[in-house]
Structure formats: C-alpha cells, structure tokens
Amino acid sequence: MNNVISMSGVTKTFGRTRALDGLDLQVSAGEVHGFLGPNGAGKSTTIRVLLGLLRADAGTVRMLDGDPWKDAVALHRRLAYVPGDVTLWPNLSGGEVIDLLGRLRGGLDKSRKADLIERFELDPRKKGRAYSKGNRQKVALIAALASDVELYLFDEPTSGLDPLMEAVFTDCVGELRARGRTVLLSSHILAEVEKLCDRVSIIRDGRVVETGTLAELRHLTRTTITAELIGAPNGLSGVHGLKVDGNRVTFQVDSGDLDEALRQLSASGVRSLTSQPPTLEELFMRHYTGAAR
Amino acid sequence: MTGTLSLVRLILRRDRIVLPLWVIILGVLPISQTSGIRGLYSTPQELEAFAASMRATPAFSALYGPLLDSTAPALGIWRAGFIPVIIALASVLMVIRHTRVEEESGRRELLGSTVLSRNAALSAALIVTSGASAVLGLTVFATFAGTYPVAGAAAAGLGYFLVGAVFAAVGAVAAQLTESASAARAIGLSALGVFFLVRMAATVSEATWLSWLSPLSWGQKLRPFAGEEWWPALLLVAGFVVLAYAAYALSARRDVGAGLLPPSLGPAEAAPGLSSPLALAWRMHRGPLIGWSAGMAFAGLVIGSAAQAASDALAGNETVMRMLTAMGAAGGVGDLFIAMLVSVFGLGVAGYAIQAALKARGEESLGRAEPLLAAAVSRVGWAGSHVFFAFAGPAIALLVAGAGVGLSYGLAGGDVGTQLPRTIGAALSQLPAAWTLAGLALALFGLLPRLTALAWGVLLLFLLFGQVGAVLELPRALLDLSPFTHSPRLPGGDVSAAPLLIMAGIAAALTAAGLYGLRRRDIQV
Numbered sequence: 001m002n003n004v005i006s007m008s009g010v011t012k013t014f015g016r017t018r019a020l021d022g023l024d025l026q027v028s029a030g031e032v033h034g035f036l037g038p039n040g041a042g043k044s045t046t047i048r049v050l051l052g053l054l055r056a057d058a059g060t061v062r063m064l065d066g067d068p069w070k071d072a073v074a075l076h077r078r079l080a081y082v083p084g085d086v087t088l089w090p091n092l093s094g095g096e097v098i099d100l101l102g103r104l105r106g107g108l109d110k111s112r113k114a115d116l117i118e119r120f121e122l123d124p125r126k127k128g129r130a131y132s133k134g135n136r137q138k139v140a141l142i143a144a145l146a147s148d149v150e151l152y153l154f155d156e157p158t159s160g161l162d163p164l165m166e167a168v169f170t171d172c173v174g175e176l177r178a179r180g181r182t183v184l185l186s187s188h189i190l191a192e193v194e195k196l197c198d199r200v201s202i203i204r205d206g207r208v209v210e211t212g213t214l215a216e217l218r219h220l221t222r223t224t225i226t227a228e229l230i231g232a233p234n235g236l237s238g239v240h241g242l243k244v245d246g247n248r249v250t251f252q253v254d255s256g257d258l259d260e261a262l263r264q265l266s267a268s269g270v271r272s273l274t275s276q277p278p279t280l281e282e283l284f285m286r287h288y289t290g291a292a293r
Numbered sequence: 294m295t296g297t298l299s300l301v302r303l304i305l306r307r308d309r310i311v312l313p314l315w316v317i318i319l320g321v322l323p324i325s326q327t328s329g330i331r332g333l334y335s336t337p338q339e340l341e342a343f344a345a346s347m348r349a350t351p352a353f354s355a356l357y358g359p360l361l362d363s364t365a366p367a368l369g370i371w372r373a374g375f376i377p378v379i380i381a382l383a384s385v386l387m388v389i390r391h392t393r394v395e396e397e398s399g400r401r402e403l404l405g406s407t408v409l410s411r412n413a414a415l416s417a418a419l420i421v422t423s424g425a426s427a428v429l430g431l432t433v434f435a436t437f438a439g440t441y442p443v444a445g446a447a448a449a450g451l452g453y454f455l456v457g458a459v460f461a462a463v464g465a466v467a468a469q470l471t472e473s474a475s476a477a478r479a480i481g482l483s484a485l486g487v488f489f490l491v492r493m494a495a496t497v498s499e500a501t502w503l504s505w506l507s508p509l510s511w512g513q514k515l516r517p518f519a520g521e522e523w524w525p526a527l528l529l530v531a532g533f534v535v536l537a538y539a540a541y542a543l544s545a546r547r548d549v550g551a552g553l554l555p556p557s558l559g560p561a562e563a564a565p566g567l568s569s570p571l572a573l574a575w576r577m578h579r580g581p582l583i584g585w586s587a588g589m590a591f592a593g594l595v596i597g598s599a600a601q602a603a604s605d606a607l608a609g610n611e612t613v614m615r616m617l618t619a620m621g622a623a624g625g626v627g628d629l630f631i632a633m634l635v636s637v638f639g640l641g642v643a644g645y646a647i648q649a650a651l652k653a654r655g656e657e658s659l660g661r662a663e664p665l666l667a668a669a670v671s672r673v674g675w676a677g678s679h680v681f682f683a684f685a686g687p688a689i690a691l692l693v694a695g696a697g698v699g700l701s702y703g704l705a706g707g708d709v710g711t712q713l714p715r716t717i718g719a720a721l722s723q724l725p726a727a728w729t730l731a732g733l734a735l736a737l738f739g740l741l742p743r744l745t746a747l748a749w750g751v752l753l754l755f756l757l758f759g760q761v762g763a764v765l766e767l768p769r770a771l772l773d774l775s776p777f778t779h780s781p782r783l784p785g786g787d788v789s790a791a792p793l794l795i796m797a798g799i800a801a802a803l804t805a806a807g808l809y810g811l812r813r814r815d816i817q818v
Contacts, residue, residue: 030533051667074669081667087660090473092576096567099762103568125558129397129473140664153667217537 004029004061004151004182005050010059012045012206021047021206022059026183027199031179034197035186036284042206043186044084047155050184051081064151077106080144084156084186086136088128094139095124101143113146119168133160145172152176152183158192170195190280200280202287209287217283222252225261226278230269236261247271296409300417300783303771304391308421315383316425320377320432322761323449328370329438329764340365343590347371351603351630354496355596356637358510363521366441368372370517375760377512378489380453381460384422385481391418394474396549399577415468415544419461428456445518448804452512453625455529458507459487462536469543472552486588490595497599508532511711514729525733550781570670574678578649578657579688583692589638593697597716600630601705627706628785629699631727638694639723642687646731647748650683654738654745660818672811680804683764688724695720719783726776730755732803739810742817 005027012020020042027033038041048054050063052072059067065074098117102108110161117124131139134245137160144152158162158166173196187193193200194214201211210217224238229247236242239251239261253261265273278286307310336338344363347353352358357374361367395401401414434450438733467481468474488507495510511532514525538585547553566572604627653676656662665675685716697717703709704717734748741747755775762772772778776796 035650048758048816051663053663053666055813055815072666073669076667077669079667081664083658083660086664089573089577089661091580092573093561095561096559099563100567100573101630101668103563104570104665104670105667118467124561143664180308262657 002029003027003243004064005033005062006048006062007046008060010046010049010061010224011056011057012042012054012273016223019206020049020056022209023203023206024211025201026211027182028178029182030177031198032173032183032185032196034193035184036190036193036200036202036280037186037203038188038288041203042153043203046079047153047184047186050153051076054094066116078149079151080105080147080149080151082137082140082144082155082157084139084159086132088136088139090127090129092128093125094122094128094131094135096109096141097128098143098146100142102147105147105149108143108146109148112148113142116142116145116172119172120165123250124148128280134162134165138165141169141172144177144277145205150182152181152200154185154187155182156186156188158187170245190284194280202284203286210283214280217280218255221283221286222254223258224250224252225265225273227265227273228249228271229265230231231272233265233268236264237265294408296413297416297420299439300404300409300413301420304417305455307597308387310793312421312425312808316429317432318757319380319383320429321436322376322757323370323373323433324436326372326761326764327366327441327764328759329608330368330372331365332766332776333764333779334365337363340368344368349715350633350818351497351599351626353633355493355599355630355634356577357365358492358513359496361513361516364518366445366449367518370445372764377453377456378459378485380668381463381485381488381509382482383627384426384457384460385464385467385485387422387425388418388461389474389477391421393417393468393471393477394772397472397474399487399722401549407601408585410553412541412544414621415465415540419465419540421462422464423424423454423458423533425702426454429457429627442518445523447514448523451526452517455526455773456508456512459532459536461532462540465540465620466543469507469540469721470553470646479580483588484582486592490592492512493599494595497603498780504545504598535639543637551720558713570665570675571681573665574682575654576680578682581645581648582682582686585642585686586693588696589642589690590697591700592638593694593716593720593788596631596634597698599699600634600702603611603627603630603705609660625785627702631702631719632782632785634696635695635719635723635783636759636777636780638691639726639777640759642690642694643730643752643777645690646680646683647734649686650679650731650734651738651748652682653679653735653743654742657816658818663818664814666816672816673808676735676808676811680735682810683735684800687727687731688721689726691720691724692717715784722781722783722788722793723755725800726780728800729796729803732800735807738804739807739814 003026005025007023010020010023011018013285023046025046034041035046043052049056049061050068052068052075055069064075068075074080083152089092094102094134098113099108102113109126120142121237122135122138122142126135127137137157142158158169161169170192173183173185181204185196195213197210199213200217203209229248230249233244235250236249236251239253242249242251327690330343334343341363342358347360355370360371395414404414430450430453433453437446437449445717461751463484464481467484469479471477472478488509491503491507492509495507497500504514508529511525511528514522514528516522543553567576604625662675666672693719696713698720700709702716703712706712730748731754733751735743737748755777758767758772758775759777779792779796
C-alpha cells in the first residue's frame with residue numbers, strides 16, 4: 001500500500017525549543033490515522049510542516065507524492081485542513097467563510113454543505129466575531145468536510161464542540177473512511193481516536209514513540225487477568241502487580257508471558273477467568289507517565 | 294473598585310516600554326523646541342520678527358493653534374502645538390487597547406471571573422492613561438520651571454495633562470459603543486479629527502467662538518507664558534468628568550463583550566465574487582479605505598476654503614506678500630498654505646500605508662492566514678492582496694484629498710478647472726514618500742516579522758524630523774534619510790521627477806525583499 005504521508009527523521013526547532021526531534025510518521029492511503037499526544041508534544045507542528053507553513057530543519061517529508069514546502073499550492077487542492085483553534089474574520093459571516101475556503105481549495109459540494117450545516121446546527125448568517133469557540137470550529141469543519149479531497153488533516157478538530165456535535169463529527173469521519181479517503185486526526189481525546197482510527201501513532205517530545213493498529217499496540221502491553229481458582233495459587237512467576245485474595249487473583253501480564261501464566265493458573269484449577277485488554281488510555285499513560293521518569 | 298489596583302499594575306507591566314517612551318519623548322519636545330528657538334533668535338527684536346513671520350503664515354496657526362506671545366517659551370509651546378494632538382491620539386488608543394481590545398479578545402472574561410469589580414478595567418485604563426498624561430505634564434513643568442516663569446510652566450504642564458485626561462475619557466466612551474475594537478478606534482479617532490479641524494477652523498477663520506467647542510483649544514486657553522488664565526482648566530476637568538461619567542453609565546448598561554450598537558447578521562452564502570485572496574482583502578481593507586478617503590476629502594475641503602480665506606485676508610498686505618515670495622511661495626499665500634498642509638497629508642497617509650501593509654502581519658499572527666495558505670493559495674498571492682491595498686489605498690486617499698482641496702479652493706476663487714489638477718498633483722506628489730513606508734513595513738513583515746512595529750517608530754522619527762529638524766539644526770544627512778524631506782512642495786514649488794522615481798523604486802525594492810523573505814520563512818502565529 002502506498003503512503004499518503006511519509007515523514008522520516010524530521011526535526012524542527014524554534015529558538016532553543018526542539019519541537020520535532022527526528023519524527024517518523026507514515027500514513028497509508030485510505031486509513032484513518034490517529035495522532036495522539038498531550039499538549040506541546042509536537043502534533044500541531046507536524047501538521048504545519050505537512051501544510052508547508054513551517055519548513056523542516058532536517059529529514060524528509062513527502063505528502064501525496066509531493067514536497068509540502070515546494071509544491072504547497074498544488075498539494076493543497078487535494079487536501080482539507082481544520083485547525084484546533086479557528087479564528088474567523090470578524091466581518092465575514094460563517095457562510096461566507098465556508099464558501100470562500102471551499103472555493104480557494106477548488107470548489108465545494110453545495111448539497112453536502114447544506115447537509116452539513118444542518119447536521120452541525122450552524123447559523124451561517126452570524127458574523128465571525130459573534131460565534132462562540134465551538135461554532136467557529138463548526139465553520140472550519142463544514143468548510144473542510146464539504147470539500148471532496150483525498151486527504152483530510154484534522155488538528156484537534158472537536159475542541160469546544162459539545163458531545164452531540166462530537167458524535168456528528170465521528171459519523172462524518174466514518175463516511176470519509178467509507179469513501180476511501182485518508183484522514184490524519186490529531187487528538188488527545190482517546191475515546192475519539194479509539195472509535196475512529198485504524199492505526200495510531202503516539203508522539204512524545206517531538207518523536208513518534210509507538211505506531212501501529214490498536215491491536216498491535218495492545219499486543220505490546222500487558223493484559224489484566226482476574227481469575228477465581230479452585231485451589232490456592234502457587235508459583236505464579238513473570239506476572240506484575242499480583243494481588244491474592246483467598247482463591248482470587250488479579251495481575252497484569254506481558255503478552256509474551258500470557259501463555260505461561262495461563263498454564264500456571266490451570267495447574268491450580270480455574271473456576272472463572274476474565275481477561276481485559278489494555279485500554280488506549282492505559283497505553284497512553286504508560287508512555288507518558290512511565291517513560292517520563 | 295476591587296481589583297483596579299492589580300489591573301493598573303498589569304497595564305503598567307504590559308506597557309512598561311512604550312509608555313515611558315512616549316511620555317518622555319513628548320514631555321521633552323516642548324523644551325527642546327523652546328531652546329532651539331532661543332538659540333536661533335537671541336534678542337527680543339529677532340523673536341518679534343520671527344513671531345510676525347509666523348503670524349503671517351496661517352498654515353502654521355492651522356496646525357499649531359493661535360500664537361499668543363513672542364517670548365521664546367510662548368513660541369516654543371506654540372510650535373509644539375501639535376503635541377496635545379499626539380497626546381490625545383495616544384490616550385484614545387491606549388484606553389481602547391486596555392478595555393475593548395481586551396474584551397474582544399476574551400482576555401477580559403478570564404480576568405472578569407476573578408475577584409474584580411465590573412468597572413475595574415475601565416477605571417484602571419483611565420487611571421493609567423490620565424496618569425501618563427500627568428507625568429508628561431510634570432515633565433513639561435519641570436523642564437520649563439528652572440529657566441522660565443513658573444506660572445507659565447505650570448499652565449503648559451496642566452494643559453497637556455488635562456487634554457490627555459479628556460481624550461482618555463473620549464476613548465473610554467468610544468470603547469463602550471461597539472463590539473469590535475477597530476470600530477471603537479474609528480469612533481475615537483474621528484472625534485479627535487473633528488476636534489482638530491474645529492481648532493483649525495477657530496484659529497484661521499473669523500469664527501473664533503468655535504474654539505469653545507474643541508478640548509484641544511481649551512488647553513491653549515490656559516495661555517502659558519502669555520498671561521496665564523486658570524479657569525479654562527475647569528472646562529477640561531468638566532469635560533473629563535462628563536465623558537468619564539458617560540462611559541461608566543454606558544458600561545453599566547451592557548454585557549461584557551457586547552456593544553451598545555447591536556451586531557448585524559450577514560449573508561448565509563458568499564457572493565460569487567468572494568473567491569480569491571484579493572476579494573477577501575477588499576472586505577478587510579474597504580472600511581479603513583472608505584474612512585481614510587472620507588476623512589481626507591473632508592480635511593481637503595476645509596483646508597481649501599481656509600486657504601482661500603487666508604489668501605484673501607493677506608492679499609492687500611504688500612510687506613507680507615513680499616516676504617512670502619522671498620520664502621519661496623511664488624504662487625502666493627494660498628499655495629504656501631496648501632503646500633504645507635498637503636505635506637501633513639503625506640505623513641498621515643504614510644501612517645495609513647503602514648497600517649494597510651501590516652494587516653498582512655496581523656492576519657498571520659491572528660492565525661487567519663493559516664486557513665488560506667492551507668488552501669490552494671500561494672504565499673505571494675496572499676500577501677500580494679494586502680500589498681495591493683497598501684499601495685492603492687494611500688493613492689486613493691491622496692487623490693480625494695487633493696480633489697477636496699482643489700474643489701473648495703477653486704470654487705471660492707472661481708477657477709476650479711485650474712486648481713483641481715494642481716492640487717491633485719500636489720497631493721499625489723506625496724505618494725512615493727508614503728509608499729516607501731509601506732515598503733519598509735512589508736520588508737519587515739517578510740524578513741523580521743517580530744519587529745514590524747519598527748515601521749511605526751521610523752514614521753514617528755521622520756515626523757519628528759519634519760517638526761523639529763530645522764529648529765534643532767539636525768545635520769542635513771540625517772534629515773535626508775526621511776523620504777518626506779524629498780517630497781516636493783506643491784503647488785507653487787519646483788518639482789523634479791528623479792527623487793519621486795527613486796522613492797517609488799525604493800518602495801518597490803523593499804516590497805520585493807519582503808515577499809522574498811516571506812516565501813522562505815515559517816508562518817508564525
């Protein structure tokens with residue numbers, strides 16, 4: 001499968017701050033790729049490099065088979081972008097901004113626009129200065145979603161939206177996936193990513209520390225096992241956080257040691273067993289608290 | 294008043310560089326003018342002759358107000374007659390900066406949720422701005438009191454202080470009226486413009502009663518160094534109290550963030566034409582363009598008729614006419630008057646040119662350039678839309694200013710056909726100088742985007758060169774740095790194409806450098 005976005009060893013410094021520090025990111029065609037990280041990890045910087053707004057100091061960046069810095073204008077006809085903090089022109093109405101951005105991108109679908117305005121419950125007649133944060137966000141989302149392009153770049157697009165509108169956004173991304181579009185969705189809302197994304201990259205301090213499908217990422221981490229045994233547990237080795245309460249045990253185990261742990265459990269006889277795969281949140285916390293040292 | 298003191302400290306912290314700078318620069322200008330005049334004209338006779346020549350030139354009175362006496366400090370204070378206008382300008386802008394701008398940006402809301410009384414922000418802005426004028430007034434008092442009569446020094450300082458305070462209150466009222474800071478600024482600055490024109494009309498025309506209508510004239514009614522009168526200070530105090538009361542009353546009647554004038558709805562769909570960066574730029578630049586053009590046209594009409602009045606009044610005076618001819622005003626009083634004020638148009642329009650050029654940087658730092666550049670818009674295409682208005686806007690403003698002068702001057706003299714092309718030409722001859730400032734602003738935007746405010750500093754410097762350069766006998770080479778030194782004195786003077794073409798060339802080169810820099814740098818928020 002060919003890559004829509006391919007970044008390797010990308011570095012970007014602002015004065016003394018190193019915003020990107022050898023970042024590698026691959027997004028293949030047709031996938032919804034989650035881009036996870038806390039504030040300041042370099043998510044927006046990465047997207048702004050992809051948009052050709054910032055120039056990478058080192059490393060290679062390819063997007064839609066072009067150079068985002070040199071071929072910016074040509075590439076931008078094929079993508080749509082929603083920033084996390086939308087500022088609008090105070091004297092333009094929301095409807096005007098949607099039309100303007102769509103036209104500058106090379107045209108937008110009128111009926112889809114009308115549909116989106118209805119679904120997001122936006123009053124397009126209000127002037128830019130009169131919109132609340134969530135409504136400004138909706139204006140940018142509608143402008144982007146109404147354009148039929150190959151790649152959608154969303155930088156924390158749902159900040160300021162209420163849960164109902166977040167659900168509308170989730171539906172819209174689902175429709176994009178169904179149409180085979182590629183989406184890079186930066187977020188720190190794990191539930192959103194878990195619901196939408198095929199693959200996930202986790203970024204920390206300007207570097208991608210983990211990338212893969214959710215299943216693959218889970219594979220890298222520990223599963224929580226709770227079991228009620230017939231006999232007393234004995235000789236459980238290679239497990240973490242073991243808690244024994246009579247015949248009841250709870251522990252975490254690395255995926256590689258799971259088989260051995262189960263063998264040891266069955267030696268004592270198992271009455272009931274629940275296994276819980278790690279949530280994205282646990283994955284995430286492990287990278288951010290565990291590795292922060 | 295809870296929290297006012299903390300907000301005062303916040304404002305002082307935010308303005309810790311700009312505020313002392315303008316207070317000190319404006320505060321020492323009057324004494325430097327006075328010392329300069331005393332250095333050039335040492336005997337009472339020479340001072341008297343100088344004063345007579347100044348009185349014979351209504352253009353000066355139009356700018357500075359009436360000349361009240363011929364002592365060195367009286368002449369110095371009069372020659373600094375533009376300073377109260379600059380103080381008023383700074384006061385209006387500063388109060389709006391710390392009230393409506395904060396509300397519009399939402400920062401006010403963040404503060405409003407802390408323990409803060411409803412009017413704390415307004416009070417703090419008024420206190421700091423009036424306080425700055427007070428320090429400025431004290432500076433003037435202190436610099437004069439050592440050498441010149443104490444009463445005069447006190448009247449001069451008091452006048453500056455109170456004019457600053459009154460215009461701080463004007464800014465406070467303007468800040469209550471609209472939701473957007475730019476509309477509030479337009480209201481405040483229009484009020485200042487009207488008061489300035491009223492002072493001008495009161496000075497050069499027969500209708501001296503007009504001077505009672507402009508706070509800018511009230512300061513001069515204190516008559517520093519010319520038989521001080523103290524009661525007009527009450528007029529200024531009353532003006533301050535009434536306006537400040539109005540501001541508080543208006544503030545009490547509205548929500549945070551709201552204005553008195555309700556926001557209007559716009560169209561649900563964009564017009565077909567709104568499909569390019571230039572079309573978007575037009576939406577952003579048309580307000581200032583219309584405002585500047587209307588203001589310049591009005592100023593032009595006033596100045597044209599004042600020029601006619603001045604030239605009628607002096608037509609019979611042989612001595613004065615001979616002196617004026619010697620000063621290089623072959624075309625007579627009217628031409629000399631118009632030429633002087635047209636050069637002021639040049640300075641004003643240069644400010645507009647910088648403002649229009651820096652709109653691009655404003656868009657960038659507000660994050661509004663990003664969605665455009667993330668669409669299929671090139672950087673040069675985007676910036677070019679603002680460059681267009683930075684160059685075309687001043688041209689239009691000067692064109693209508695020249696047309697205004699020519700119409701009213703020509704109508705009064707019965708020769709519109711002759712005057713119109715002359716005055717339009719005179720106004721447009723100021724354009725290349727204004728363009729160089731636009732070019733400078735664009736070069737900074739492309740190459741040193743964090744330092745774009747320098748363009749304003751440079752304009753202020755050139756403005757000071759023009760105001761005090763001759764009096765302070767600054768070296769020629771320094772004065773030559775200012776493009777305004779090279780603008781011709783039209784109508785009636787000589788004009789050569791070379792300096793105008795060179796200035797236009799410099800403006801173009803600076804713009805090209807800016808666009809080159811923009812293509813290579815990061816887009817910064």
